[in-house]
Amino acid sequence: MVPRNLKSAFYLVGEARPGSAAAPGRAWRHWCSRSAIALNLVCTLLLVSAAAKAADKSEPETDRKAFQAFFFAKFPHVAKDDFGNGPYAVNEAMRKQWKEIMEFPPYEIALDEGHAEWEKPFANGKHYADCFDNKGEGVRQTYPRFVAETGQVETLEGAINRCRVENGEKPLDPMTGTMASLTAAMAESSRGKPFAITIPDDPRALAAYERGKEFFYSRKGQLGVSCASCHMSPAGERMRGDILAPALGILAAMPIYRSDWGSMGTSIRRISTCSSQTRALPLKADDEDYRNLEYFLSYMSNGIPIVGPGTRP
Amino acid sequence: MIRAIILAAGLAFLSQPAFAATQAEAEAALAAAQAAESEAIAAKAAWTSTETALSNARKAFAAAKWDEAKAAADEATAQAKLSVEQSNEQKTVWRNAVIR
Known part of the structure; x- marks a missing residue:
């Protein structure tokens, strides 16, 4: 051409x-011959550059298929619906321990607290349920969401805090405590529902997805590792005493009771802990980069059922 | 006896650090480290190890240990610069790791 x-x-x-x-x-x-050669070169360079830009541009659905195919090929014996159980899905010894732990799930107390908090009215008489679609029942799998009004991604924790602020209440710590209890209650009502994250036809939404993807694959911290360095190819392998969870479905069990913490924590708490483990200085809990990362990771897990609240070593 | 005294004095002199940092040098190193770390934080590229080195430098400075303060501050500066360099480099190379 x-x-x-x-x-x-x-x-x-x-x-x-x-x-x-x-x-x-x-x-x-x-002169004409030389001009033609020069013009040819310029046009070829422009076309090559355009092709490179097209290759760099994200196609979320293509990304998701490749991402999931990678894990289905890596773990052919793990059922798709089991990926949300992280290390327990890919390591038999840990799965046995987990089954014993689940006889008395360590998140039960938080779950009870979450349900009680959910029912408690705000000072103005309104409830959390008034802020969510379907009164907050079975909606966790649709978070994080891109909000057109702000042009940013909103996590479930962000939506809960926005609800509180709009109703005259103080925001909660998005990492733990009552927030983790509330999200536990919301996750429970979504159990079995597959992640259904949408990227609306808005260049800002695609840009947020792209930045989340960049965060996931970028090496950070003094150790120079990315999220992908641990949760893609090495997933299922040991890192010291831990079994590395596959990135596919990694947020499906959130919030989690983590034995290492001795308490409940939200997705942001886990991501922040990961940052510290790479010796990267964690960002603020509601930092846009973390929200975009959640957006990307959750979109990659579309089709994987919610299993939260969960437990981890 | 005189030889022994001269020898002891010589040894005592040699055992001192060749270039002992002054308070001003330590202060300058600490200021440079803080500036470099601020830049790394602004770029969302900071490392916890830099924070540790910076904290050690501050403690040593407060204890008037100028050499220690300068050494720790220099380490913090080097790490902060590396963290920004890492961040800039990753802006393009991350694509090589994407699963396709």
Whole structure:
């Protein structure tokens, strides 16, 4: 296509000067030939550059298929619906321990607290349920969401805090405590519902997704590792005493009771802990980068059922 | 006896650090480290190890240990610069790791 266009351009240029004194001259033909080569080079460079840009541009659904295919090939014996159980889905010994732990799930107390808090009215008489679709029942799988009004991604914790502030209450710590209890109650009502994250037809939403993807694959911290460094190829392997969870479905069990913490924590608490483990200085809990990361990771897990609240070592 | 005294004095002199940092040098190193770390934080590229080195530098400075303060501050500066460098480099190379 490029040579044809150039060829016609070349002849047009050449034929535009037939009456000129230089037209039949050797110098003129030489000049035309050199111009055509230069033009050819420029057009080729432009096309190569455009192709490279097209290859860099994210196609979320293509990304998701490749992402999930990677894990289905890596763990052919793990059922798709089991990926939300993280290390317990990919390591038999840990799964046995987990089954015993789940006889008395360590998140039960938080779950009870979450349900009680959910029912408690705000000072203005309104409830959390008034802020959410379907009164907050079975909606956890649709978070994080892109909010057109703000042009930013909103996590479930962000939506709960926005609800509180709009109703005259103080925001909660988005990492733990009552927030984790509330999200536990919301997650429980979504158990079995597959992640259904949407990226609306808005360039800002795609940009947020792209930045989340960049965060996931970028090496950070003094140890120079990315989220992908631990949760893609090495997933299922040991890192010291831990089994690395696959990135697919990694947020499906959130919030979690983590034995290492001795308490409940939200997705942001876990991501923040990961940052520290790479010796990167954690960002603020509601930092846009963390929200975008959650957006990307949750979108990658579309189709994986919610299993939260969960438990982890 | 005189030889022994001269020898002891010589040894005592040699055992001192060749370039002992002054308070002003330590202060300058600490200021440079803080500036470099602020830049790293602004770029969301900071490392916890830099914070540790910076904290050690502050403690040593408060204890009037100028050499220690300068050494820790220099370490913090180097780490802060590396963290920004890492962040800039990752702005393009992360694409190489994407699963396709």
